Amino acid sequence: MKEKTYQPGSYPDLPPPPGTVGIYGWIRNNLFSSISNSLLTIISVILLYYLIDGIIGWFLFDAVYDAESKIECRKIDSGACWAVITKRVGQFVYGFYPEAERWRIDISFLTMFIAFAPLLYPDIPKRKWLLWFSLIYPFFAYILIMGGYFGIQRIEYSLFGGFMLTVILGVSGIVCSLPIGILLALGRQSKLTVIRTISICFIEFMRGVPLITLLFVASSMLNYFMPPGTNFSILVRVIIMFTFFSAAYIAEVIRGGIQAIPKGQYEAADALGMSYWQKTRFITLPQALKISIPGIMNTFIGLYKDTTLVVVIGLLDPLGIGRAALADTKWNGLSTETYLFVALFFFVSCFAMSRYSLWLENKLNTDQK
Amino acid sequence: MSNNIVIAAIVAGAVGLGAGYALFSGQAPKTVEKETVTVSSAPAGAGTLDEVRARGKLNCIINTGLAGFAAPDDKGNWTGFDVDFCKAVAAAVLGDATKVNYTTATGKTRFTKLAAGEGEILSRNTTWTFSRDVDLAQTFIGVNYYDGQGFMVPKSLGVKSAKDLDGASVCIQTGTTTELNLAEFFAGNNMKYNPVPIETNAEAQELYKSGRCDVYTTDASGLYATLMSFDNKDDHMVLPEVVSKEPLGPVVRHGDDQWADIVSWVLRAMMAAEEKGITSANVKDLAAKDNKDKEINRLLGKDPLQGISKLGLSPDWAVNVISQVGNYAESFERNLYPLTIQRGLNALSKDGGLHYIPPIK
Numbered sequence: 159m160k161e162k163t164y165q166p167g168s169y170p171d172l173p174p175p176p177g178t179v180g181i182y183g184w185i186r187n188n189l190f191s192s193i194s195n196s197l198l199t200i201i202s203v204i205l206l207y208y209l210i211d212g213i214i215g216w217f218l219f220d221a222v223y224d225a226e227s228k229i230e231c232r233k234i235d236s237g238a239c240w241a242v243i244t245k246r247v248g249q250f251v252y253g254f255y256p257e258a259e260r261w262r263i264d265i266s267f268l269t270m271f272i273a274f275a276p277l278l279y280p281d282i283p284k285r286k287w288l289l290w291f292s293l294i295y296p297f298f299a300y301i302l303i304m305g306g307y308f309g310i311q312r313i314e315y316s317l318f319g320g321f322m323l324t325v326i327l328g329v330s331g332i333v334c335s336l337p338i339g340i341l342l343a344l345g346r347q348s349k350l351t352v353i354r355t356i357s358i359c360f361i362e363f364m365r366g367v368p369l370i371t372l373l374f375v376a377s378s379m380l381n382y383f384m385p386p387g388t389n390f391s392i393l394v395r396v397i398i399m400f401t402f403f404s405a406a407y408i409a410e411v412i413r414g415g416i417q418a419i420p421k422g423q424y425e426a427a428d429a430l431g432m433s434y435w436q437k438t439r440f441i442t443l444p445q446a447l448k449i450s451i452p453g454i455m456n457t458f459i460g461l462y463k464d465t466t467l468v469v470v471i472g473l474l475d476p477l478g479i480g481r482a483a484l485a486d487t488k489w490n491g492l493s494t495e496t497y498l499f500v501a502l503f504f505f506v507s508c509f510a511m512s513r514y515s516l517w518l519e520n521k522l523n524t525d526q527k
Numbered sequence: 528m529s530n531n532i533v534i535a536a537i538v539a540g541a542v543g544l545g546a547g548y549a550l551f552s553g554q555a556p557k558t559v560e561k562e563t564v565t566v567s568s569a570p571a572g573a574g575t576l577d578e579v580r581a582r583g584k585l586n587c588i589i590n591t592g593l594a595g596f597a598a599p600d601d602k603g604n605w606t607g608f609d610v611d612f613c614k615a616v617a618a619a620v621l622g623d624a625t626k627v628n629y630t631t632a633t634g635k636t637r638f639t640k641l642a643a644g645e646g647e648i649l650s651r652n653t654t655w656t657f658s659r660d661v662d663l664a665q666t667f668i669g670v671n672y673y674d675g676q677g678f679m680v681p682k683s684l685g686v687k688s689a690k691d692l693d694g695a696s697v698c699i700q701t702g703t704t705t706e707l708n709l710a711e712f713f714a715g716n717n718m719k720y721n722p723v724p725i726e727t728n729a730e731a732q733e734l735y736k737s738g739r740c741d742v743y744t745t746d747a748s749g750l751y752a753t754l755m756s757f758d759n760k761d762d763h764m765v766l767p768e769v770v771s772k773e774p775l776g777p778v779v780r781h782g783d784d785q786w787a788d789i790v791s792w793v794l795r796a797m798m799a800a801e802e803k804g805i806t807s808a809n810v811k812d813l814a815a816k817d818n819k820d821k822e823i824n825r826l827l828g829k830d831p832l833q834g835i836s837k838l839g840l841s842p843d844w845a846v847n848v849i850s851q852v853g854n855y856a857e858s859f860e861r862n863l864y865p866l867t868i869q870r871g872l873n874a875l876s877k878d879g880g881l882h883y884i885p886p887i888k
Binding site for chain 2 (some may be wrong): 206232235245246248249252254257314316374377378392466469470471472478479481482483484486487488489490
């Protein structure tokens, strides 16, 4: 075979020597680059094996998915007793909502995504029409969930519980607190003394009081202020408290955003002769809200997780349902399984929210930084 | 593009206001309805029976979950010793033990919930104390469970009595009466102990299981429930000593004696039924025939019971209670025997316990 000749300077690059590229090369460079590194790698792999083997075994292979009680679980296998979840999954999701009426919750939940889609994704087709649905959705969901109109059976709020309660509290709180928070943030920056003072008082009071105190006020104190006989559903009271609490935090987050806008922006707007509302609508808020997205989402996720605090005033959110399940003599002692399941639910929903906010940040990124 | 976020925020605002309106407007008719009821049934506090009858349901405040006393089963039906009592009152008043709305309350919110009228009965393992009875303006209608603080130890500790616990480390929930009871007990016996303060019962169980403390102390019924949750429950034991008095009972608001009488006599009827050997199995037969024991006849509505109409109950009230819920012993066995709780103080007086029932005549 004749060797090829090349013009000077046009000799093709030789492939790198074997053992320095690809998986093999990566392993050699990163895991076995020296004797001590190799030892560490081997020890870590052995430790990982035992750890993962034990965890996966407990979670999956040795776990029991169907049994009538904890004792039965233990007889079948040594791993997790997920039967407490599978037997009570309905309770974890719907609380004590009557089984025959649970379709109402399902429909409300699914249509919630349709209602939120035009708000969350500006590029969605037929957005204008969907926005109308978003507007009527709260009434629609209220009637469907509570009942009492159009021949739909009325359901007492004391039957609400589980993930459904978390979603109702969390979503209502989030949706109501954003606009209130924006108004408070604008109010705090306002030149009108009365509005500014009220906003500052509200924000500082709400931030200065622990949420749990507000919940106790909602559950106990408000009863004393109302005329006797008024039955003001605890659910509404709690939603109001959650809303106020997170609105105060949102207001401060947005104020941070407003103050981060360069002064030149305002001056330019003034130079164009914009009114206050035009300035707010076209200059201030679009920029301030964009800057504040991570902070707002932080507050929302915090609020969502704080809904578990309602357990102290006797509402049965997923944690409460879990505790109640553990009080059943059949399942007494399965706290690990129960709490892991609840944790998984919260992780999934909070992670989804945080991913959405990341997506929104990238979408609105105008590369001004 | 970023205008969209403003539009979204504005729409969200409108949605928020709408949601608020929906919730409030939905509330309004209910409020009015309620008010007319209370106005017609003045003076305030009285007329609880009419209110319950008009509603067709009894509102009962129960624990958010306590083994043996109140816990939902897999189907979502509340069961337990305290829940049974709610059912018994519903059976007596409405003739149907299933017509109960359960409202859950924590230890901190239970009294305000009762005071605010969120329930007609508080049946939530509540200890009868002077200040709760007098200062909080509530009526304890009797004792349905005599509890008391006990001690749990691992058998390996080799302790047979609480008097041997000198120098032990004790897991104790802070801020409760049990903390004070513990201090008094050890001081009274000239013993020393090493407290391991904890916040919640669940935390205490973990610390105890891991051996961080030698002794776990709380109410005896709670100890048995904890013991049941252990995988190796044979390695632990509850010591015989009970160091405090915790008489638990249902509570009603001050101001409606008729209602308090109804609730207290439902409890006594259940106990009287046990004393007379009336069970859910034989109550229909006994109610149908003329018994030698006239007290059975009066209880079951065969012979007239003076004053029953003043209570506003139908003559077969006790039959409803016993046939649908059972007598005291049946409720006890159904709910508390699975926790291996013995009758002990909760036996009838004729069996050496503390439950002494006034005659039904």
